[in-house]
Amino acid sequence: MSVSPLAVETPQEHLSLEALVTLLETIFLRHGTSAEVARSLAQNCAAAERDGAHSHGVFRIPGYVSTLKSGWVNGKAVPVVEDVAPAFVRVDAGNGFAQPALAAARALLVEKARHAGIAILAIRNSHHFAALWPDVEPFAEEGLVALSVVNSMTCVVPHGADRPLFGTNPIAFAAPQAAGDPIVFDLATSAIAHGDVQIAARKGERLPPGMGVDGLGQPTDDPKAILEGGALLPFGGHKGSALSMMVELLAAALTGGNFSFEFDWSNHPGAKTPWTGQLLIVIDPSKGAGQNFAERSQELIRQMHGVGLKRLPGDRRHRQREKSLREGVTLDVAELKQLRELAGL
Numbered sequence: 001m002s003v004s005p006l007a008v009e010t011p012q013e014h015l016s017l018e019a020l021v022t023l024l025e026t027i028f029l030r031h032g033t034s035a036e037v038a039r040s041l042a043q044n045c046a047a048a049e050r051d052g053a054h055s056h057g058v059f060r061i062p063g064y065v066s067t068l069k070s071g072w073v074n075g076k077a078v079p080v081v082e083d084v085a086p087a088f089v090r091v092d093a094g095n096g097f098a099q100p101a102l103a104a105a106r107a108l109l110v111e112k113a114r115h116a117g118i119a120i121l122a123i124r125n126s127h128h129f130a131a132l133w134p135d136v137e138p139f140a141e142e143g144l145v146a147l148s149v150v151n152s153m154t155c156v157v158p159h160g161a162d163r164p165l166f167g168t169n170p171i172a173f174a175a176p177q178a179a180g181d182p183i184v185f186d187l188a189t190s191a192i193a194h195g196d197v198q199i200a201a202r203k204g205e206r207l208p209p210g211m212g213v214d215g216l217g218q219p220t221d222d223p224k225a226i227l228e229g230g231a232l233l234p235f236g237g238h239k240g241s242a243l244s245m246m247v248e249l250l251a252a253a254l255t256g257g258n259f260s261f262e263f264d265w266s267n268h269p270g271a272k273t274p275w276t277g278q279l280l281i282v283i284d285p286s287k288g289a290g291q292n293f294a295e296r297s298q299e300l301i302r303q304m305h306g307v308g309l310k311r312l313p314g315d316r317r318h319r320q321r322e323k324s325l326r327e328g329v330t331l332d333v334a335e336l337k338q339l340r341e342l343a344g345l
């Protein structure tokens with residue numbers, strides 16, 4: 001969900017993707033991560049910014065830094081990968097970030113998916129502070145179908161309840177198509193991502209109706225009222241609420257991770273990352289109907305365009321990616337200054 005852009009132009013600068021990755025890597029290293037973790041997080045965050053996924057791009061860097069400083073997360077954690085069954089891999093992220101845990105298990109996961117037709121990766125004891133599509137898109141680029149869920153921290157009122165319990169709990173899906181970019185969607189099961197509420201609050205913008213409630217449980221379009229004592233609503237009423245419940249079950253109960261409500265960072269001032277779990281399901285479509293899956297998915301997309309569809313999930317990101325790769329990644333001058341300060345430059 002994106003909120004309406006600011007009317008006032010803010011001064012901007014362009015940075016090549018490589019320069020942005022290096023800058024972010026320097027920040028992570030300076031704040032106590034291992035070289036491997038720094039690289040992984042920097043690439044993830046820069047990719048989000050490159051694709052215009054601002055709610056999980058460089059906007060998140062101060063949150064990563066304050067979390068690392070608070071001692072809440074272990075920036076040097078070494079994930080432990082367990083090969084538990086022919087189609088099941090488990091990773092204990094060791095209170096580290098989820099992306100290095102996925103990277104550590106990826107080769108085994110793909111090997112199992114190609115052999116068994118399907119494989120599951122259950123990550124626990126992990127922090128996911130990022131967009132989810134970077135976790136699934138690369139599988140589709142190598143011809144596999146991937147689905148991932150991750151739970152976050154309590155800020156969403158289940159449909160029909162009166163207090164928050166669920167996280168914003170995103171679901172991301174990726175599938176190959178014969179020609180063109182993989183089909184990818186990535187959506188929070190809340191009406192709006194928490195990150196977008198923070199961005200709207202910072203810009204002084206109002207939200208569309210139906211996103212959240214204030215501290216008294218009354219509907220509000222004021223992002224500050226949502227952030228300060230209020231809560232978000234699931235998207236689509238009982239339907240989004242059911243999906244959010246499913247994410248809690250798959251990402252936490254199934255992996256051994258925490259539910260979104262099982263966090264207490266009160267002894268860690270500045271901590272912002274949820275300490276939960278993540279599930280990935282990877283399918284080798286060649287084991288399916290025996291027809292070429294990628295051709296079939298392309299046919300579906302062709303038919304969707306045929307009925308007048310102008311925008312598919314992922315189209316906006318890919319357009320922005322092409323622009324960023326051509327012109328450099330656009331950053332606000334003030335934001336870049338802050339990043340350079342955090343990098344000690």
Ligand SMILES: NC(=O)C1=CN([C@@H]2O[C@H](COP(=O)(O)OP(=O)(O)OC[C@H]3O[C@@H](n4cnc5c(N)ncnc54)[C@H](OP(=O)(O)O)[C@@H]3O)[C@@H](O)[C@H]2O)C=CC1
Nearest residue numbers: 001130131132152168170185186187188313314315316317
């Ligand atoms: N780590 C965590 O715990 C959490 C992470 N997040 C992340 O927040 C990010 C934002 O989530 P959310 O706000 O729900 O995302 P959006 O509502 O912006 O977009 C959801 C999906 O719908 C697509 N889309 C949006 N508008 C249209 C349209 N008009 N027509 C067709 N497709 C459309 C998007 O494609 P496109 O990208 O091309 O616009 C995207 O794939 C996600 O990356 C998510 O992973 C959210 C919650 C928790």
Ligand SMILES: O=C(O)C1=NCCCC1
Nearest residue numbers: 129130152168193194195
């Ligand atoms: O935007 C969100 O919602 C979240 N993003 C990162 C992790 C916490 C929730």
